[in-house]
Amino acid sequence: MASPEKFIVEKIANFDDMMELTNLIEQGTLTYLPHISVDSAIFSFHDGLLKVLVLRMKDLALYSLPGGYVGREEDLDGAAQRILRERTGLEAVYLEQCGTFGDHRRTGGKKSEDVFSTLGVDLPAGCWIMQRFISVGYYALVNYAAARPAPGHFDAECIWCPVDQLPGMIFDHREIAGKALETLRLLLDVKVPQSNLLPETFTMNELQQLYESILGKPLLRSNFQRKMLNMEILERLDKRFGGGAHKAPFLYRFRKSMPE
Amino acid sequence: MASPEKFIVEKIANFDDMMELTNLIEQGTLTYLPHISVDSAIFSFHDGLLKVLVLRMKDLALYSLPGGYVGREEDLDGAAQRILRERTGLEAVYLEQCGTFGDHRRTGGKKSEDVFSTLGVDLPAGCWIMQRFISVGYYALVNYAAARPAPGHFDAECIWCPVDQLPGMIFDHREIAGKALETLRLLLDVKVPQSNLLPETFTMNELQQLYESILGKPLLRSNFQRKMLNMEILERLDKRFGGGAHKAPFLYRFRKSMPE
Numbered sequence: 001m002a003s004p005e006k007f008i009v010e011k012i013a014n015f016d017d018m019m020e021l022t023n024l025i026e027q028g029t030l031t032y033l034p035h036i037s038v039d040s041a042i043f044s045f046h047d048g049l050l051k052v053l054v055l056r057m058k059d060l061a062l063y064s065l066p067g068g069y070v071g072r073e074e075d076l077d078g079a080a081q082r083i084l085r086e087r088t089g090l091e092a093v094y095l096e097q098c099g100t101f102g103d104h105r106r107t108g109g110k111k112s113e114d115v116f117s118t119l120g121v122d123l124p125a126g127c128w129i130m131q132r133f134i135s136v137g138y139y140a141l142v143n144y145a146a147a148r149p150a151p152g153h154f155d156a157e158c159i160w161c162p163v164d165q166l167p168g169m170i171f172d173h174r175e176i177a178g179k180a181l182e183t184l185r186l187l188l189d190v191k192v193p194q195s196n197l198l199p200e201t202f203t204m205n206e207l208q209q210l211y212e213s214i215l216g217k218p219l220l221r222s223n224f225q226r227k228m229l230n231m232e233i234l235e236r237l238d239k240r241f242g243g244g245a246h247k248a249p250f251l252y253r254f255r256k257s258m259p260e
Numbered sequence: 261m262a263s264p265e266k267f268i269v270e271k272i273a274n275f276d277d278m279m280e281l282t283n284l285i286e287q288g289t290l291t292y293l294p295h296i297s298v299d300s301a302i303f304s305f306h307d308g309l310l311k312v313l314v315l316r317m318k319d320l321a322l323y324s325l326p327g328g329y330v331g332r333e334e335d336l337d338g339a340a341q342r343i344l345r346e347r348t349g350l351e352a353v354y355l356e357q358c359g360t361f362g363d364h365r366r367t368g369g370k371k372s373e374d375v376f377s378t379l380g381v382d383l384p385a386g387c388w389i390m391q392r393f394i395s396v397g398y399y400a401l402v403n404y405a406a407a408r409p410a411p412g413h414f415d416a417e418c419i420w421c422p423v424d425q426l427p428g429m430i431f432d433h434r435e436i437a438g439k440a441l442e443t444l445r446l447l448l449d450v451k452v453p454q455s456n457l458l459p460e461t462f463t464m465n466e467l468q469q470l471y472e473s474i475l476g477k478p479l480l481r482s483n484f485q486r487k488m489l490n491m492e493i494l495e496r497l498d499k500r501f502g503g504g505a506h507k508a509p510f511l512y513r514f515r516k517s518m519p520e
């Protein structure tokens with residue numbers, strides 16, 4: 001079985017056959033709304049690092065965030081959930097908007113031509129896929145061990161990348177990832193307990209590593225511990241790691257009901 | 261001169277002539293992107309109350325938030341700024357997104373037909389204006405005295421309404437206003453100093469009234485004052501109201517540079 005870190009496929013574009021791609025080009029707007037897309041920053045926490053899921057586009061040194069179009073009969077949030085499910089296998093995880101990206105030159109024109117032609121896909125001039133898109137950005141907080149990253153139609157691989165080592169990305173996807181991280185930082189104390197970033201139980205040290213990884217800076221251990229305990233969101237468990245050693249760290253979990 | 265509280269116009273729809281309306285219906289998608297709109301909750305603070313600008317649609321007991329379409333060559337944020345300028349005369353005020361609303365049944369079909377037919381506007385079946393729209397919600401924080409509310413093409417009046425007395429609204433505009441208020445509440449301590457909700461100088465009592473009005477609940481005076489002073493965002497001024505009375509309240513203003 002492949003490592004969950006990296007799935008590689010060899011096809012140029014992962015469509016079952018060229019017919020599927022032709023249909024998308026010629027009749028896509030019967031299925032999807034034009035001009036609107038969804039792009040998601042899917043975060044997980046692993047090896048002490050906050051990571052984001054990125055897709056490498058075939059033959060490009062460029063990466064993208066997982067994204068897609070919105071079905072004509074599909075809710076916007078539903079499209080984001082579907083895209084998350086398609087790329088990670090996960091459902092019902094923490095998923096929220098972080099902003100909508102609508103500069104009129106963010107996609108379209110030569111920018112879109114360059115991406116698709118390098119992918120080996122020649123789109124007809126004026127094709128809906130090549131036009132201007134306004135993209136609704138989402139961010140998801142998922143459990144690393146539960147996610148099963150899978151590439152999409154246009155991708156060569158799907159990998160977890162530490163947020164401070166993001167590769168070159170298409171369009172404004174780096175900005176979307178940045179806005180997602182900024183949104184997470186602003187509301188960290190509220191969002192982390194609601195997320196699956198940590199396993200059910202964790203040590204204070206693991207929680208601090210997660211905070212440091214999201215904030216991108218080290219925190220003073222004593223201050224951090226005091227702040228966390230004062231927030232009254234943690235429940236300290238009796239059991240400890242392993243057996244006996246009196247220095248083994250306490251385990252914590254988030255309280256089921258949070259104080260207001 | 262009319263009171264700034266209420267501007268009323270008598271025309272059915274405020275188009276210069278029917279030609280302008282016909283153009284919008286028949287050729288609107290040459291100018292605007294289909295399926296995407298902007299709706300804004302524009303907040304001000306007046307008479308101790310947080311108010312939001314709403315538009316009454318002619319012959320309807322229904323109100324709407326100020327909104328509009330996105331020009332094909334216009335940035336999304338630019339569209340929100342234009343709509344704010346058209347409805348209030350204001351530029352360069354605090355304006356941010358609060359979320360994008362995309363349930364697939366939020367507009368379109370019978371919902372849109374009902375609104376436009378009651379307005380006396382008969383739109384042809386399948387007209388782009390009647391189709392599904394995904395709306396990007398914005399919220400603005402403006403100075404009440406500086407705003408000059410003005411109705412739009414389909415509106416009979418444009419009024420400031422206290423946020424806890426919102427009238428019936430079209431589509432999901434009530435939900436958009438609610439999300440805007442929720443976003444403001446979440447980030448209150450950051451947003452209020454950046455806004456023009458208060459005049460340049462204000463008393464602690466006025467600041468508390470603003471907070472209470474946004475949060476929708478009374479706050480303990482001593483706690484509020486201590487919290488505000490601890491945040492180190494306020495500068496206390498020497499001058500006081502009027503002359504002499506030693507009980508006259510201190511005036512404050514927000515510091516130019518905020519602590520991190």
